[in-house]
Amino acid sequence: MQLRKKEYKDIENKIVMSRKIGVPFYAGAKHEPLYYGEYPELIIYAGSRRVDYLVIDQWTIPRTRPQFSFLLEDNTKHPDLQLVHTIKYESRKIVLYKIE
16 A cells, blocks of 8 residues: 555545554654554554554464454444545455554
């Protein structure tokens, strides 16, 4: 998934939480490593670190952070998150959320 600078206002001043640094790096955003705990604590931690976006990918999340796999479900509203974009690539899904 690529965040394009022209599609996201002021992206260079935003913080993206993700398992790997690739998405925020190529967007020119700041990176915050994905939290290890449970969902409620993820939201609290993200707020304390001023995280703007969260990237969840189907390739690694079910294996490395299975507690966040529910964030890959389609048509589901999650507290404190707003769906921004979903992309499917080679039968894998990557989801971008804005943290509210």
